[in-house]
Amino acid sequence: MKGCTPSGWLIALVGLAVPIAITTAAEDDRAAERALMVQEQLANRRGPSRSSSAPPPSLSGDGAGGGAPMVSSRSVSEHLGIQNPKVLDAMRTVPRHWFVPEGMQRDAYADRPLPIGYGQTISQPYIVAMMTELLDPKPGSKILEVGTGSGYQAAVLTKFTPNVHTIEIVQPLQKQALPRLQRFGLAPDQVLHGDGYFGLEKEAPFDGIIVTAAADHIPPPLLQQLRPGGRMIIPVGPVHATQRLVVVEKDPAGKVRSRTVHPVRFVPLTGGPRGPEKK
Amino acid sequence: MSQRRWAAGLLLISAALLAYELLLMRLLALAYWGHFAGLVISIAMLGIASSGLFLFAARDDVRRRPEKYFGGGAGAFGITAPLAFLLSQKLPFTPFLLTWSAHEYGLLALRSALFFVPFFLAGLAIGTPFVARVLPMGRLYFWNMLGSGLPALPLLGAMNFVHPMQLLGAVVVLAIAVPALCARGLLWRIGWLAGAAGIIATVALTPFRYSEYKDLPKTLLLPEAKLLEERYGWDGVIQIVDSPHTRYLPGLSLNFIGRLPPAQLVFTDAGAMTLAFKVDEPESDFLKQTPEAFSFRLTTSPRVLHLYGGPADLIRARLFAASEAQIVDDSATRVAALINATGESAGSLVRADARQFLERSEAPFDVLAVSLLGSHGTSTAGAASLDSSFLLTVEGCARLFDRLTPGGHALFGTWIENPPKSGVRLAALLIETLRGKGTQNPSQHLLAMRSWSTLAIFVGREPFSAAAIEALKEFSDQNSFDLVWFEGIEPADTNRINVLPEDSYYDAFAALLGPGRRDFIARSPFLLEPPRDNQPFFNQAFRWSAVPQWVSSMGMSWLPFVEWGYILHAAALVMVTVLGVLLLLVPCLWIRARPTVRSATLFFLLGVAYMFVQVWAIAKLSQFMAHPLLAAALVLSAMLIGSGAGAAVLARGTGARPAISFALLALCLGLAAVAFPILLRLFYSQPTSVRGTIAVAWVALPAFFMGFPFPYALGRLVRQNEVPWALGLNGFGSVVGSLAATLVAVHFGFFALVLSALCLYLLVWRLSIARVGAT
Incomplete structure (x- = not known):
């Protein structure tokens, strides 16, 4: 049998290396798009500016019968961007196109939700970034995500802490997400198939919980598994536009409160005849 | 061909076309949503109009051989009509991509083009006897109209027994009977009939496919979820599902720490889910921790009527020892399914239209509850924006208040939305109704609170007492709900537990009850004018005049928040007009x-x-x-x-x-x-x-x-x-x-x-x- 020459080995190695290099490059060849997305859609996102010559639109008369400004408390061009540099870094690092179906690759870095099958979507990057910013995960903190979906949100969370646990009730989605999330260091027992309504008792309590599934009420077991001082984030609204994000906070005494954050700014319904200012 | 055969053929193809149009509207609404169905069918119906152009071009040949065009058009319609629907079921449809993806518009156009073909062929068949003047115009029109008028009621009746898709077989039979009448040889007749049998068999063997974004298919993906039964009714297809992993209770207090009991899910047209809790469920304390439970702090042993409620409302009423409790629902099929699933009596779950029920009921009620908590996604996306409601009008609410006992109250529940629309319009409607009834100070008749996801408004027939206001404060505090309105409320009382960036609900109540209410309504970016019977479109809140405001303050981000039912309808009008001009009027220039x-x-x-x-x-x-x-x-x-x-x-x-x-x-x-x-x-x-x-x-x-x-x-x-x-x-x-x-x-x-x-x-x-x- 003819032996393999050194040059033959070299060619063979190069032959092996080339596909790997191509794969790596292909995996990360969209870093520029990601950077642009982070820069334009996340970091420097602003509310639309208005011409200074145009009067602000008004909604209603005030008590004196005059027009109270509809956007009275807002600056002319409002900064709505993500402030936390770690979140921006995470969004810059995690390749979203790994989580997007083949047919939608072109739009992977558009700030849009995209269908992933089974009637589910991958959230728009701005919502993922905002939910992460609101959750404010610290290194080493323990996070539970209910509704793995594509796995993108969980992947972003791994940039803050390895203690991310995610549960998906639709098994095909969980199976698709598992290999993707293993590339981010999550073990199979951190990417689970099951009913997230009951949380993950054996890993509780959690410093943060993200519920990405639609919720009409907040599952009591999740509230119980939230550590005092912890936070839960829930998006509320139809699939194509998360209309508000609800931040549920549990104070050290165990008292639960919610706070709504509007990721999309509206012309607020203010300006009616108000009573006395809050004391 | 004899005049009698022409008349019979025209009657049959006219009946087939109208049956197809009705079925298509129903099937597309069932598979997707009603407003998309309207858009697709409106465009496709231009096929009928454009067949006129073809008939003009081929008029000489049509007059020479009218049977060929008549029979051929009708027969081809009979074959393509069900096939177009079956093919359309294979096309993907992702509704939310319509806000930005041109590809999705391409798919929508393709779907319309699919249906254009059978409509064109039917138009060809119907137009032929008119062009060939086989009968006097008046008689032709008579048979055309008679045929069109016949299928509606029988179709509605047949929908009680079979899935609407199977009724496409009736369209095939009606349409293919025409070439069977026209054909000269036996072989041709047998050929057409064999074709019809093949198409009917294909339809019968093809499963109906719902959009993956509807609630039913999403629920059936959950572990252990199974479809128990599908019931057919003229007023909807009802699916009963056992899904132990689905739990649904809008407005449940954050303080609730127990478990929700299992329930069967009752879907209407694969959406609009109602939970059928079993009646004697011992674990029903959860129902005490919803805003609706406050009604029972205001009254004891009341007679309760829930308009568009669910079995949970009956259990809650019994939990608080209501003397009588009834649910009124306008779908007979859903009521029958709920009775079957819960074991409730027909006296507790009543099939009736809410407004009409109020008109005919004799004894007044202590508590009259109206639930607007339909599918959240559907309501916020405005899918129902063109649906009329004669209950949510000034006249309807006035009738409702008339049916209250002197110490009674009405309760309205709706979603918290961003931006707030339904809740604010509801407040405007109730305040206007109170004023219309001569109430001096409507503020005294109103109490309101909200959970993190729902708003509850209580309207007293008489002013609420100080004790009632104290009870509201106590109840809200116990359940971590927020106070929205009572006479004398201060801003500091509001927005404390479930904090909104601005408490738009309190602000709206304050504005609507104050002197600047007309200005508030006039300058709102949404239509807040209280609906009346002459314009009973409570869910239609879109205002064209507000578009410049939206664009200046939000750029294009406002698009997802408008009433899509309305927008698609307006878009359909524009598209149909443009396409109609292109298909019919532009060719005039060359002919x-x-x-x-x-x-x-x-x-x-x-x-x-x-x-x-x-x-x-x-x-x-x-x-x-x-x-x-x-x-x-x-x-x-x-x-x-x-x-x-x-x-x-x-x-x-x-x-x-x-x-x-x-x-x-x-x-x-x-x-x-x-x-x-x-x-x-x-x-x-x-x-x-x-x-x-x-x-x-x-x-x-x-x-x-x-x-x-x-x-x-x-x-x-x-x-x-x-x-x-x-x-x-x-x-x-x-x-x-x-x-x-x-x-x-x-x-x-x-x-x-x-x-x-x-x-x-x-x-x-x-x-x-x-x-x-x-x-």
Whole structure:
């Protein structure tokens, strides 16, 4: 049998290396798009500016019968961007196109939700970034995500802490997400198939919980598994536009409160005849 | 072919076409959503209009061999109609991509193009006898109208027994009977019949596919979820599902720490989920921790009526020892399914229209609850924005308040939205109703609170006492709900537990109860004007005048928040108009012997006017018959058959007297408009059979005279080769008219709609006095 020459080995190695290099490059060849997305859609996102010559639109008369400004408390061009540099870094690092179906690759870095099958979507990057910013995960903190979906949100969370646990009730989605999330260091027992309504008792309590599934009420077991001082984030609204994000906070005494954050700014319904200012 | 066969064939293909149109509307609404169905079908129906162009081009051949076009068109329609639907089921549809993806618009166009084909073929078949003049115009129109009027009610009845998709088989049978009648040889007949059998078998063996974004298919993906039963009804397809991993209770307190009990899920048309909790569920304490439970702090042992509630409301009422509790639901099929799933009695779960039930009920109620907590996604996306509701009008709410006992109260529940629309409009409606009833200080009659996801408004027949206000504060505190309104509330009392960036609900109450309310309503980016019976579109809050404000403050980010039902309807009108002009009018420029402007206008307006009356009649009878589908079926039957009869009688021969016929048309239409409120007052609480008989007479009389103008104008065409154009333009006018009529009703009210129809008919009369088409 003819032996393999050194040059033959070299060619063979190069032959092996080339596909790997191509794969790596292909995996990360969209870093520029990601950077642009982070820069334009996340970091420097602003509310639309208005011409200074145009009067602000008004909604209603005030008590004196005059027009109270509809956007009275807002600056002319409002900064709505993500402030936390770690979140921006995470969004810059995690390749979203790994989580997007083949047919939608072109739009992977558009700030849009995209269908992933089974009637589910991958959230728009701005919502993922905002939910992460609101959750404010610290290194080493323990996070539970209910509704793995594509796995993108969980992947972003791994940039803050390895203690991310995610549960998906639709098994095909969980199976698709598992290999993707293993590339981010999550073990199979951190990417689970099951009913997230009951949380993950054996890993509780959690410093943060993200519920990405639609919720009409907040599952009591999740509230119980939230550590005092912890936070839960829930998006509320139809699939194509998360209309508000609800931040549920549990104070050290165990008292639960919610706070709504509007990721999309509206012309607020203010300006009616108000009573006395809050004391 | 004998005249009798022509008449029978025209009747059959007309019946097949209308049956297909109705089924398609139902099937697309079932698979996707109603507003997409309207858009797709409106565009596809231009196929009927554009068949006029084809008939014009091939007119000589059509006159030589009319049987070939008639039988061939009808037969091809019978085959392509179900196939188009089956193929459309294979096309993907992701509704939210419509806000930004051109690809999705391409798919929508492809879907419309698929349906365009059968509509074109049916138009070809129906137009052929008119072009070939195989019978006098009046008689042709009679058979056409009679055929169109026949299938609506039988179809509605058949939907009680089979899935609407299987009824496509009836379309095939009706349509393929036409070539079977026309065909000369036995082999041809056998061939057509074999084709029909093959298509029917294909339909029967193909499973119906729902959009993956509807609630039912998403639920069935959950572990252990299984479809227990599917029930068919004329008012909806009901699916009963066992899904132990689905839990649903809007408004549940953050303080609740127990477990929600299992329940069966009852879906209507694969959406609109209701939970069927078992009645004697011992773990029902969770129901005490919802805003609705506060009703029982205001009253003891009350008589309770829930309008559009669910079995959970019955359990809650019993939990608080209500003396009597009833749920009213307008779907008989859903009520039957809920009774079956819960074991409740027919006395507790009642099938009735809410407004009509209030009219006919005798004893007053201590608590009257109205739930607006439908599917959250659907309501916030405005899918139901063009649905009328005669309960959520000033008149409807006034009737509701009248049915309260002196110490009683009404309760309204809705979602917290961003931006707030339904909740604020509801507050405006209730305050306006209270003012309309002469309430001096409406603020004293109102209490409101919100959980993190829902808003509850309580309206007292009498002012709420200080004790009631204290109870509200205590209840809110216990359940971590936020106070929104009571007489004397301070801003510091609000927005403390479930914090919103601005407490728009408190602000709205303050504005609506203050002196600046008119300004507040006028300058809102949403339509907040309280709806009335003349414009009963509570869910339609979109204002064109606010678009510049939206764009200036939000750029294009506002798009997902508008009422898509309304937007798609308006878009359909624009698209249909543009496509109709391209398909029908532009070719005029290249073809000699084109229709005159006068005849083009005449036949177009005839289509518009007819549809204005039809949409108006359906809307009015939706209230009278207490169900929109029943009203639509009655109107289609009575109006089309009535018009057919009118055509046969009035347009017979040359002795017709147009002035008298038009005058009688106007008189009957005017009388119908004037008589309606009287009929409503006299018969609204009568049984369905009585109301149905009156409704048929009410529609058929003006319809009889509305049958005259079209065949009369066709008969007076100077150039007979304009007949296909006239048919096409009339079809185009019908599609535009049906879309425009809804917009006229939404923006100007039903009275304006019927008045417009009257004016259009007067214009038609003026145009048809001259010999039509004369230059």
